[in-house]
Amino acid sequence: MQIGELARSTGVKIETIRYYEREQLLPVPQRTDGNYRLYSPRHVEQLRFIRYCRSLDMSLEEVRILIGVLDTPSGSCQTVNALLDEKIVEVDARVNELHKLQDQLRQLRGHCQQPDEVKTCGILMELNRSAGIDKAQI
C-alpha cells in the first residue's frame, strides 16, 4: 500500500503522513525500487491511533508518550491515567473560559442593534470602555 492509498483510507493528508514519519510517530516504511513508501496494515492502525488521540485534543508529544507506553505491554498504565486526568482538567478549564467568552461576546453584540456610525456605535464604545476598566482593575 503506498502513501496515496493510506491517505485515502484514513482521511489524513499525504504531507501529514510524511510529517508524522519525520516526527517519529510512524515507523519508517519500506520503499519500492522507485523509492516510493510502502505501508503495512500496522501503519494503518498506528496512523488511526494517532488521529484518534489528536481528536481527543492530545498533543503529538502526548501521543508519542502513549505509543511508547503501548510498546512496553508489561509496564504499568499509570502514565496513561495521569495524562487523561490532566487532559480532562485542561478541557474543563477551557470550556469554562469559553462560556465566559460567550457571555461577553453576546453582551457586547447587544450594544449595537442596527449598524450606525462608528463614532456612536455601542460596540466600539463598549470595547474601549472595557479595555479601560481592565486597566483600573490591574
Added chain:
Amino acid sequence: MQIGELARSTGVKIETIRYYEREQLLPVPQRTDGNYRLYSPRHVEQLRFIRYCRSLDMSLEEVRILIGVLDTPSGSCQTVNALLDEKIVEVDARVNELHKLQDQLRQLRGHCQQPDEVKTCGILMELNRSAGIDKAQI
C-alpha cells in the same frame, strides 16, 4: 514612559509590545537620545484595546480591522457587527466540540479505575478499539 513601565502597567511582555509595533498594531513611538522607545497615554490605551480584543479571542488581523474602523469615525460599524456575529458562531461551535470531548474523555477514563498492566489497560484497549471503529465508519 518607556517600554518597561508600559509593560508593567498593562501586564503585556516587552517582547510582545515590540512585536505589535513590528506588526503595525501599535503606532511607532518616539525615541530618546539613547534610542529607547517613549510611549504616550494613547499607546497605553491602544495596547489595552488590543489585549481586550485578544481576550475576546480575536485574531490580530481582526484587531487590525477594528483599529482601522476606529480610525474612520464617520463610517458605518457594519464590519464590527459582522465580525462579532462570526466570532459568536465560532465560539459556540468550539464549545459544542469541547462538550463532546469532555464526554469522550470521561468515558475513556472510566475504563481504567486503578492502574494495571499496559496490555490489559481498559483505556489503551478502548483507544485502539475507537480508532478501529472510526476506520469502519469512514
Added chain:
DNA sequence: GAAAAGCCTGAAGTGGCTTCAGGGTCAAGG
C-alpha cells in the same frame, strides 16, 4: 568606575501542520 538594571536588534524556535519549488517514477494511450 564598575556592576546592575534596563533597553536595543535581528534571527530563530514553538506546534502542527500546509504549501511550494523542483524534481523523479510509472502505467496507459497514440
Added chain:
DNA sequence: CCTTGACCCTGAAGCCACTTCAGGCTTTTC
C-alpha cells in the same frame, strides 16, 4: 517509442502569536 498524466520524492519556507536567544548599547546606582 514516446508522451501524457497520475503519483511520488525531497528540502525549505510559511502560518499564527508570540517567545527565546545571542550579542551588544545606555542609564542608574553604589
